[in-house]
Amino acid sequence: MIGDKINYYRRQRKMTQEDLAQGICSISYLSKVENNKMEPSEEILSLLLGRLDIDIPLENKQTLRVLTEAIFHWYEVLREQDMKAADNQYAELKLKVKTSTNIEIKLTFAVFEFRYFLLKQDIKQAQNLAEFLQQYQDDLPPKLAYYYHSFNSIYFYLQHNYQQALNFCNKAIDLGNLIAEKIEPEVYYQAALIYSRLAKTPLAMSLAEKALYLFTETGNIKKCISCQIIIGVCLNRLEQPEEARIKFTKALHLARELNIITAQAYLYHNIGILHSSLHNKSAAIDCFSTSYDIKINHQIKSYLNTVYHLAQEFSSIQENDRALEWIAKGLSNCEKLPTDRKDFLMLCILKFQILGAVEQLVHFIHNEAIPFFKKSKLWLQECECHEILGDYYSKVHHYKKSSYYFSESNRLRKMNTI
Structure with a gap:
């Protein structure tokens, strides 16, 4: 409707209602027009469109239907993560959408364009679209809002804001159920991924299955x-290492067979964690090293967590010089990457522990680590910090403080493992 179009282009031009209405009509008149409560007179419409510097030709229903179908077909290509085909279709679609004056077409394309840039890990472009779509989130049709929420969940996940990612993922699931929309498996997978990051193991496993x-x-x-x-x-977290090993082995076989590089990197990393939990130090180091090499060679950004585990393994076998080398390598890259702050904090904690810098360690945990982990709902890392403090205060005979931090750790574990 014409009111939607005026509202859309006014926001695009970053104009207030007062800016647009000045000398043409009252603000209340314009508000009624934008909310489709009244049709403007031809004279006022012409003046409003002139100030917005737009011409709105009519588009027939067949043209709109074909363009809508093309956008949704492009989304299916994105779901398959066929980026070559997605790139080829993107430029042509963008040009067609640019010449369209239909607001729903523009918003539909913007929502899926948001997903496109997330897949390309172009965070700057994704951020621009996130800010643009936020203006219109209350105006999106329910089905489009479902997609918007699910993609926003991915956006915040990539920003390492797991709680906000979970909020949007749950919004997508709730909205999908409300409008009887078939919820895509990608949304359940996204929820499982977030719950896994937050160490909510039973929920993560249920949704992943x-x-x-x-x-x-x-x-x-x-x-x-x-x-x-x-x-x-x-x-593995549920202390079923053999079952975990079987899952990882089968998945790694498939990933190699299909040459899925990213999956191989993540699998070697997690097999390393499995070996570490079984105290197979040499095997753990081999797996972490393989994961790190794959990530570096293929420019997979999430390698700092692997660096942390490598340093931790070398420290556990008293090879502190090698551990510190890995920590230095990790910390030197923190400024170059859109780093997960969790990895930065854990690397710093490990560094202080190896160096025996007890006062720095305690100060850092109190002032940097615990506040961040608490705010981010990263309870497992918060537990580790409480236990480090509990050990420290026990050694300096501050038993009341020691008891407090151990009890906090126990409370968090009980609360999050039910």
């Missing part, structure tokens, strides 16, 4: 492997 079932039905092997990784991580 649900996503795995749905991806298996559609034959999406790549996503099936991703689900198997989460399930394996959960099994």
Whole structure:
């Protein structure tokens, strides 16, 4: 409707209602027009469009239907993560959408363009679209809002804001159920991924299994492997190492066979964690090293966590010089990457522990680590910090403080493992 178009282009021009209405009509008149409560007179409409510097030709329903179908077809290409085909279609679609005056077409394309840039890990472009879409989130049709929330969840996940990512993921699921929209397995997978990051193991495993079932039905092997990784991580956390090993081994075989590089990097990392939990230090170091090499060679950004685990393994076998070398390598890259602050904090804590810099360690945990982990709901890392403080205060005979930090750790574990 014409009111929607005036509202859209006014916001695009960063004009207030007062700016647009001045000398043409009252603000209340313009507000009624934008909310489609009244049709403007031809004279006022002409003046408003002139001030907005736009010409709105009519588009027939067939043209709009074909363009809408093309956008949704492009989204299916994005779901398959066929980036070559997605890139080829993007420029042509963008040009067609640019010449369209239909607001729903523009918003539909913007929502899926948001997903496109997230897949390309172009965070700057994704951020621009996130800010643009935020202005219109209350105006999106329910189905489009469902996609917007699910993609916003991915956006915040990539920013390492896991709590906000979870909020948007739950919004997508709730809205999908409300409008009887078939919830895509990607949304359940995204929820599982977030819960895994937050160490909410039973929830992560349940949702990963649900996503795995749905991806298996559609034959999406790549996503099936991703689900198997989460399930394996959960099994290891639930102290079922043999079951975890079986999951990881099968997934790694498929990832190698299909040459899925990113999955191989994550699998070697998690197999390293499995070996570490079984005290197979040499095997753990080999796996972490392989994961690190793959990530560096293929420019996979999430390698700082692997660096941390490598340093931790070398420290555990008293090879502190090598551990510190890895920590230095990790910290030197923190300024170059959109770093997960969790990894930065854990690297610093490990560095202070190895160096025996007790006062710096305690100060850092009190003032930097615990506030961040608490705010980010990263309870597992918060527990580790409480236990380090508990040990420290016990050694200096501050038993009341020591008891407090150990009890805080126990409280968090009980609260989050039910």
